[in-house]
Amino acid sequence: MGRLLRPLVSWDTYRAFAYYVATVVLGSVALAVLIAGWTITLVLAITPLVVPLLIGLRFGVGALAGAEGGLARGLLDVNVSPQMESPAAGFWARGFAVLKDPTFWRQQAHLLLGWLIAIVALAPFSLGIQALAIPLYYDSVGGVDFGWRTVDTRGEALALVPVGLALIVVGIYLLAAWRKLSRGLARSLLAGDGGRIVRSPEETSARRLRALTITSLISTAIVVALVVIWALTGQGYFWPIWPLLGLSLVVGIPGWVILVLERREISRFTLGSQALAIQIGVSAVIFGFLVAIWAITTRGYFWPIWPAFGLALLAVGHAAVVYGRRQHRIERLERSRAGAVDVQESELRRIERDLHDGAQARLVALGMSLGMAEQALDSDPEAVRALLAEARRGAGEALEELRDLARGIRPPILTDRGLEPALTALTARSPLPVTLSVDLAERPPAAVETAAYFTVAESLANVIKHGRATRVDIGIRSQNGTLVAEIVDDGAGGADPQGPGLMGLRQRAEALEGTLQVTSPDGGPTTVRAVLPCRS
Amino acid sequence: MQVVIAEDLALLRDGLTRLLRDNGFDVVAAVSDGDALIHAVSTEQPDIAIVDIRLPPSFRDEGVRAALELRRRSPNTAILVVSQYVELTYATELLSDGQGGVGYLLKDRIMDVADFIDAVRRVAGGGTALDPEVVAQLFSGQKEGPLEELTPRELEVLGLMAEGRSNAAIAEQLVLTVGAVEKHIANILMKLRLPPSDTDHRRVLAVLAYLQGREDD
Numbered sequence: 001m002g003r004l005l006r007p008l009v010s011w012d013t014y015r016a017f018a019y020y021v022a023t024v025v026l027g028s029v030a031l032a033v034l035i036a037g038w039t040i041t042l043v044l045a046i047t048p049l050v051v052p053l054l055i056g057l058r059f060g061v062g063a064l065a066g067a068e069g070g071l072a073r074g075l076l077d078v079n080v081s082p083q084m085e086s087p088a089a090g091f092w093a094r095g096f097a098v099l100k101d102p103t104f105w106r107q108q109a110h111l112l113l114g115w116l117i118a119i120v121a122l123a124p125f126s127l128g129i130q131a132l133a134i135p136l137y138y139d140s141v142g143g144v145d146f147g148w149r150t151v152d153t154r155g156e157a158l159a160l161v162p163v164g165l166a167l168i169v170v171g172i173y174l175l176a177a178w179r180k181l182s183r184g185l186a187r188s189l190l191a192g193d194g195g196r197i198v199r200s201p202e203e204t205s206a207r208r209l210r211a212l213t214i215t216s217l218i219s220t221a222i223v224v225a226l227v228v229i230w231a232l233t234g235q236g237y238f239w240p241i242w243p244l245l246g247l248s249l250v251v252g253i254p255g256w257v258i259l260v261l262e263r264r265e266i267s268r269f270t271l272g273s274q275a276l277a278i279q280i281g282v283s284a285v286i287f288g289f290l291v292a293i294w295a296i297t298t299r300g301y302f303w304p305i306w307p308a309f310g311l312a313l314l315a316v317g318h319a320a321v322v323y324g325r326r327q328h329r330i331e332r333l334e335r336s337r338a339g340a341v342d343v344q345e346s347e348l349r350r351i352e353r354d355l356h357d358g359a360q361a362r363l364v365a366l367g368m369s370l371g372m373a374e375q376a377l378d379s380d381p382e383a384v385r386a387l388l389a390e391a392r393r394g395a396g397e398a399l400e401e402l403r404d405l406a407r408g409i410r411p412p413i414l415t416d417r418g419l420e421p422a423l424t425a426l427t428a429r430s431p432l433p434v435t436l437s438v439d440l441a442e443r444p445p446a447a448v449e450t451a452a453y454f455t456v457a458e459s460l461a462n463v464i465k466h467g468r469a470t471r472v473d474i475g476i477r478s479q480n481g482t483l484v485a486e487i488v489d490d491g492a493g494g495a496d497p498q499g500p501g502l503m504g505l506r507q508r509a510e511a512l513e514g515t516l517q518v519t520s521p522d523g524g525p526t527t528v529r530a531v532l533p534c535r536s
Numbered sequence: 537m538q539v540v541i542a543e544d545l546a547l548l549r550d551g552l553t554r555l556l557r558d559n560g561f562d563v564v565a566a567v568s569d570g571d572a573l574i575h576a577v578s579t580e581q582p583d584i585a586i587v588d589i590r591l592p593p594s595f596r597d598e599g600v601r602a603a604l605e606l607r608r609r610s611p612n613t614a615i616l617v618v619s620q621y622v623e624l625t626y627a628t629e630l631l632s633d634g635q636g637g638v639g640y641l642l643k644d645r646i647m648d649v650a651d652f653i654d655a656v657r658r659v660a661g662g663g664t665a666l667d668p669e670v671v672a673q674l675f676s677g678q679k680e681g682p683l684e685e686l687t688p689r690e691l692e693v694l695g696l697m698a699e700g701r702s703n704a705a706i707a708e709q710l711v712l713t714v715g716a717v718e719k720h721i722a723n724i725l726m727k728l729r730l731p732p733s734d735t736d737h738r739r740v741l742a743v744l745a746y747l748q749g750r751e752d753d
Contacts, residue, residue, distance in 0.1 A: 392647050399644045403621055412621045416589075416597040425625050428677045 007176050008169075016179040017125075019075035020118040023068065027115025030064045034108060046310055051095035058098045065107035065190060068114060072186040076179060080190040082107060092321065110189035114182065121178040124171030131164030208258045215254065219247040241296055249289055256281040273322040276315070283311035333513070340511030343504060354405050362398035366391050410450055419449045419476065426457055432464060432472055439477040444534045451508045451532055452476060452485045455516070458501055459487040459528045468492045469524075478534070482514070485530045493524035505530065537660055538582035540613075541566040542573035542599065544591050552586065552646065559653050568592065570602035577610050584637075584660040589619035589626070600626050607633055614660045618643050624673040627666060631744065636737035639665035639700070654705075664700030664740040671698045674747040685727050693720045698743045702736050 007013050037057040044050050065082040072078045082103070098104055135157040138144050143152030151157055226240040260266050260277045270276040290304035373387035406412070414422040420438040427434040444452070456474055463469050469491030476485050495502065497518040505528075509516040514532035539561045543549040546568075553563045565576035569592045577585055585606060589599035603615045607630075614637030617630060627640045639659040645667065646652045655665035675683075675695070686694065689710075696706045707717045725732055728746055733739040 396644050396647060399620075399642075407621070413623045413625060416623075417625070421625055425623055425673075428624065429673055430677070 007173050012179065013172055013175050015075045016121075016175045016182075019071055019182070020121045020175075020178070022071050022075075023114050023118040024122060026064065026067055026071070027111060027118060030061075030111040031115060033060050033064065034111065046314055048091075051091055054095045054098040058101070058104055061104060061107050061111070064111055068110060069186070069190050072182070072190065076183050076186065078183045078186045080186050082190045106189040110185060113185060113189075117178060117182055117185070121171075121175060124167045124174065128164040128167030128171060131160045131167060134160050134164075205262055208261070212251075212255055212258050216251050219251050223247060245289060245292055248292075249285065252285040252288075253282050256285060271319065271322045271326055276318050276322050279318055280315050283315055287311060336507075336510035336513065339507035343507045343511060351405060351409070354401070358401040359398045359405075362394050362401070366394040366398070369394065411453065414449060414453050418443055419452060422449075422453055423456055423474065423476070426453075426460070427474065430460060430464065430472070432469060434460070434472045434474060436474045437476070439475075440483070441478045444478075444483050444532075447512060448483050448532045448534055451512055451514070452483055452530065454508065455485050455505050455528065455530045456487060458505055462495065462501055463487075463489045463491060463526070466491075469526075479531075481534055483532045483534055485532070487528045489524070489526050491524050491526055492522075493520045493526050494522050495520035495526050502528070537584070537657075538562045538564050538580065539656075540564060540573065540576045540580060540582045540585045542568070542570065542576075542585065542591060542602065543588040543618075544568045545588075548588075548643070555646070555649065556586075556656075559649070561656070570598045570605075573602050574605060574609070577606055577613050581610065582613055584614040584616060584656060586616045586618060586656070589617060589621075597626065600629060603630060607635070607638075611635065614638070614662070616641065616656060616659045616665065618646070622667050622669045622673070624670055624677075627670045628744075628748065631664075631741065634741060636662040636664060636735070640670060641665055641667045642669055658700065658702075662737065663702075663735075664737050666699045666740065668695065668699060671695050674698065674744070678747065682728055686724060690720055690724050690727075693717065694724050694743065697721065697724075697739055698747070700736060700740045 037053070037060060041050060041053045041057060044053060062082065069080050069082040072080055134144055134151060135154070138151055138157045143150045151160065223240065223244050226243055230238065230240050257278050260274050260281065264274075267274045267277045270280065287304065287308050290307055294302065294304050369387045369391040373384045373391070376383045376387065411422055411426075413425055419440070423436055423438065427436050443449075456476075460472060460474075463472050469489035471490055473488045474486070475488075476483065478484075495518060497503075497506075497520070502516070502518055506516040509530050509532060512532050514530060517529045517531075518527070519529075520526040537560075539556055541549060541552055541556075541563060543552060543566070549566050549568065553566050556563050564580045564582055567573050567576050573585065573587060573591075576582075585603075587599045587603050589597055591598035591602070599617055599619070603617055606613060606615055615630070616639035617626070618641050619626075620643055622640065622642055630638050630640055637659055639655055641652070641655060645655070659665050672695075675691075683691075692710060693706060696709060701709070703714055703717050703721070706712075707714045710717070712720075722732075724730075730742050730746060733742055
């Protein structure tokens with residue numbers, strides 16, 4: 001009994017009621033903002049004005065979602081705090097960033113769905129209150145018309161009172177269910193990125209295909225049902241064509257988007273840009289939709305040419321942007337590849353010369369000593385002893401040179417243990433006080449490790465050679481899929497970024513599509529900062 | 537004296553086996569990876585295991601890991617790690633349990649056969665053999681401090697102490713009398729404020745702790 005009555009006396013019920021009342025108001029405002037905002041934005045989509053409009057819309061949606069988040073926190077006890085991404089750099093990029101921001105879309109979805117749920121949840125209350133009020137006013141309006149009958153006597157009006165009360169009680173019991181739904185909705189649509197579920201690519205692709213299949217099946221079912229209804233209701237004008245057209249958009253646009261995302265080879269025809277492929281396909285679908293409307297309506301003047309013209313203009317603009325970016329990237333890659341080849345070439349030349357002048361020459365000398373010892377074996381045992389000792393020394397020196405050479409290519413401890421132990425060993429050998437902090441999410445690719453190691457080693461050697469520094473701070477950390485290596489000393493500054501050492505480091509970084517920055521004002525301090533992408 | 541060898545290159549494995557047999561050691565097993573080493577040591581219970589650092593399957597620091605594992609499982613077997621390169625980090629790890637019977641040498645040192653055999657015997661007998669290269673890495677990491685007060689001769693003696701050599705061996709190497717070496721050592725311990733140690737191994741640990749303690753400043 002207590003369990004049954006709980007919704008009637010629970011404080012949560014009345015807080016949920018307050019939440020829905022507030023949400024109806026807020027949602028109506030949101031609806032007005034979204035309709036007005038998107039209409040203006042779409043009308044001005046081909047002008048540069050679209051960017052500030054999108055940003056404005058983003059802020060509006062963000063503020064409204066923030067208010068809904070506050071309501072949900074205060075009245076539904078869900079811990080959500082809607083967030084906004086920091087805008088990207090560059091004028092157009094900022095506009096695209098808004099469109100690409102998933103939280104933007106999720107917040108809009110919450111504004112609309114939240115509003116709908118609130119209306120449905122409050123419907124029994126508004127109907128119930130109306131029923132309760134009928135005895136008070138039925139007379140003054142000369143009866144209330146319910147369509148199938150009219151309430152115009154006191155008895156009939158009073159009979160509605162228990163109906164009203166029942167509606168309100170049903171509404172209260174239903175509130176618990178609505179509350180649960182709203183909490184889940186707020187959690188999945190308003191929570192920040194922390195609530196985002198990370199899925200494997202296979203799972204994402206399976207989910208996409210499943211969603212598309214379900215959408216297509218439901219749409220087909222609706223169309224079939226409508227056609228059946230049309231056939232049963234005397235046929236005549238084939239009105240189901242309209243919902244059919246609408247649903248073709250509903251299936252066609254996501255279908256094309258999923259196709260492009262799943263089949264990477266499609267974007268080969270659009271300069272490698274999936275976004276451009278999606279835009280062209282969606283434009284084509286919209287154009288087809290408009291042509292279909294033209295075909296089944298007036299058929300006179302071919303007005304779809306104008307939206308087609310606009311869509312084509314947008315696509316051409318987008319293609320130009322993609323092309324420009326691609327050229328820029330190709331140029332940069334060519335430059336850095338040339339640099340990488342140079343670095344490799346000069347490294348190989350150095351290794352070859354070291355081998356030739358060092359270990360190889362020593363092995364030749366060693367062979368000569370052994371040959372002479374063999375000759376002297378019978379005649380002069382004392383000389384043999386001296387020659388063998390010489391041979392052993394030569395072998396030792398050859399080994400030492402080979403070891404130094406190997407260390408210069410890639411230090412063994414870097415291979416064995418990774419970056420942090422290798423840098424710890426390196427800095428332990430430094431005569432200057434060095435602080436080292438390494439904060440890496442995971443082990444970077446070998447090429448990145450090597451580049452980071454030599455950036456630190458070379459910078460540290462530079463500092464020791466002429467920095468007049470008393471301390472060095474080294475920081476290695478992961479940041480947005482890159483490894484950032486920063487070496488700061490308190491020396492006199494004035495380092496030459498064009499010097500051979502730093503130039504070599506820059507080429508090493510650029511070969512990995514990374515960057516190297518050197519700031520070294522006179523008087524110091526000097527900062528060397530390498531940013532190396534870790535994605536393959 | 538029974539020896540187990542772990543070295544993946546057949547050329548070096550066979551050479552080392554021959555060299556040790558010629559010098560009167562009993563090589564009871566010569567294996568080529570870490571798992572086989574651990575198995576051989578647990579069945580043969582040798583006096584010493586000579587282990588290469590780079591072993592299959594990963595060719596990274598397998599030998600160091602296997603050596604640390606052996607220290608736990610078979611504390612009665614001494615371990616001499618040999619490698620083409622030396623890292624202070626590995627030396628520190630190998631010495632970290634504070635027990636004697638540990639060595640870490642460059643493979644180059646094998647060429648000086650008499651010295652190498654001496655190191656094997658020393659380690660098998662519970663002593664220490666640290667490569668001069670490791671000691672050099674320790675010294676190169678020194679910032680200013682009491683080390684500057686040492687004379688060049690005392691620095692030489694300190695280096696040999698850190699390698700794990702006995703007073704007699706230090707005297708022979710530097711062409712001094714044992715008495716002179718003892719005097720130098722007393723001076724060094726006083727200047728660095730280190731306590732006198734009863735065994736050569738304790739002495740190594742004290743010197744290493746001192747040198748490494750300085751690094752963290």
